[in-house]
Amino acid sequence: MNFMQMSMNNHPFHMVEKSPWPLTSSLGMIIMTSGFIKWFHYKILLMFLLGILIMILSSYQWWRDVTRESTFQGLHSKEVYMNMNWGMILFITSEVFFFLSFFWAYFHASLSPNIEIGSMWPPIGIIPFNPYHIPLLNTIILISSGASITWSHHSLINKNFKQSMISLTTTIILGIYFSILQKYEYNDAYFTIADSIYGSTFYMATGFHGMHVLIGTMFLMVCLIRLKNNHFSKNHHFGFEAASWYWHFVDIVWLFLYISIYWWSFN
């Protein structure tokens, strides 16, 4: 769209242009999920790797385009900003229900344990993690990162670039530290995803949470690069806001995981 057309559109809404990325990311998604099936059933990884490569390339280029539209073309007016806010709120709501299903499965299995697992929780033979060791440290790390992202956001609103950079970097380091500890914890586990309903629900819930932490960390890293490159102003920084909401969401999910899965089932 050239400048004349832009100026003739006398409305604040963003009429998006043609883009190949919805098509390529849809293809990437179907190839990736089919690849998961091939991986899990036949232990062939190639199709999954192809799918995730297409997904990474598509999402990188799609969000690069969105960045150009907002920062360099100024297409994100107040109305567009508000609509993206609602988009993120609805997305996080859908994520809440995604995790709710795993908690449902967990409570269904644990509140009235079947005879097959010894009528007890954790099931007979399962040695759970001690919640006062690494999981407690992970809780402290994530709550601290929630505080540091808020520090970064307030610095950004107060036009304090340096403090915003420092605290956002701190948040990212805490996120990476969490992922490293989670990997260490998984390596040391006494049970696998194939060990009873405990292993299934535990790894399903904490595994998906771990994926969300990784994605949230990448989202924050993109914000750090954009902050450094002067993409944000004190009242227009939607990418940052969305990333921090997402991070808080991941933080809150961890608190529920810690309380109900790690702490409550540990005797």
Place this chain on the structure above:
Amino acid sequence: MVSLCGRAVLQASRRSLIYAQARCKSYEMPDPIDHATGIEKRQLLAEAAGNDDPFNIKPIKRGPSTKDCPTLVPSAFDSRIVGCVCEDEATHVNWMWLHQGSPRRCECGHWFKLVYKAPL
């Protein structure tokens, strides 16, 4: 084909890596209006000038709405869709096209007229 694809990928990757970026030495964040561009900036400037509805998308109160004194509807185009809430207690909106030129009457009796307003 392979070399063509390779070149396309190479060019695309170069394009995204090399772009202008600037930051002043004092590490100050930019002023929001200075930082903005395009329609976003024009909207901010209009609001700074005291116009809180630069695109005329907020509802307008009807005047007498007679044939001689119709309610004026601003538009940058030849026609615009108008929604008339015919009575105070009405539970629905009556929509109609309004064209440049003579005023037009809603079925409830209120008159409207399109007036040209330059785009923002």
